[in-house]
Amino acid sequence: MEPTENFAIFMNPFITPDTTLSNNHGFSLKKENNSNDDFFIDKKYTKNLTKTVPESRLRLFFLIAFLMIFFLICRVFYLQIIKGSEFYSIAEGNRIKTEIIPAPRGIFYDNNNKKLADNLPKFNLLINKNIWTEKKDNLNFINKIIFLTNLSKDEIIEKNFNQIQDEQTDFIVFDINYEKAMILKSNQNNYSEFQLQLSSQRKYYYENLSHTLGYLGKINQDEWKNLKNENYQFIDLIGKVGLEKFYENELRGKHGKIEYEVDSQGRVIKIFPCLPRNSFS
Secondary structure, eight states, X not given: OOHHHHHXXXXXXXXXXXXXXXXXXXXXXOBOSSOOOTTTXXXXXXXXXXXXOOHHHXXXXXXXXXHHHHXXXXXXXXXXXXXXXXXXXXXXXXXXXXXXXXXXXXXXXXXXXXXXXXXXXXXXXXXXXXXXXXXXXXXXXXXXXHHHHOOOHHHHHHHHHHHHTOTTOXXXXXXXXXXXXXXXXXXXXXXXXXXXXXXXXXXXXXGGGHHHHOEEEEOOHHHHHHHTTTTOOTTOEEEEEHHHXXXXXXXXXXXXXXXXXXXXXXXXXXXXXXXXXXXXX
């Protein structure tokens, strides 16, 4: 160290000698002639300490940044282009709920315009099988079903077990009375897991005509193979014998539906009705 440097250190302890800086690995010296900080640092020995980054580290940094951006672009392409239509369908399925409105079955009259067979209203509680699988262990969900159906927990589980095995339909069906149907209809926001379906049950006024008029029955699996593409639901009743079977196509009409647009909380925003068409009498 030169004498002048020792003298400078003695006069100003904040000055770092040239020899000390030059021996420090990775640092370089730069003279500053325009510094105004005379209080701490002498103008003659004013230095800036700069750290040089190795070129290999810069290359590694830019490589990692490029890979991350490339991965994000690929991910966006996969979600928007490849899977876009699938995710759109899922979103629409969550946004739009559909309620099927069965067409009232045609009524039989005699020559004197007296009813021989008529329809009585019946209400069905529908639960999507996916919702049941997801929430079957939720006590609040089970209590709602108990309240609406007046069944015990064991009866509900047994009924669901029998219907869950049936691959022909996506719903589990319960019969409910008028009072509970109106509660469900007027409180859809609190019962967003369920759907209400208005159906009917057949009433025959003259037992002695039962062989002529016939009767209705549930669709079996063999019949379902031919009917599933003809606007039937697996829970529908069809004519099995007699006039009920002979005039099946005329009596059954065509089901309608109501589509609800709902928000993220299940609240109804908009209704798109499509009423059922019938009727033959």
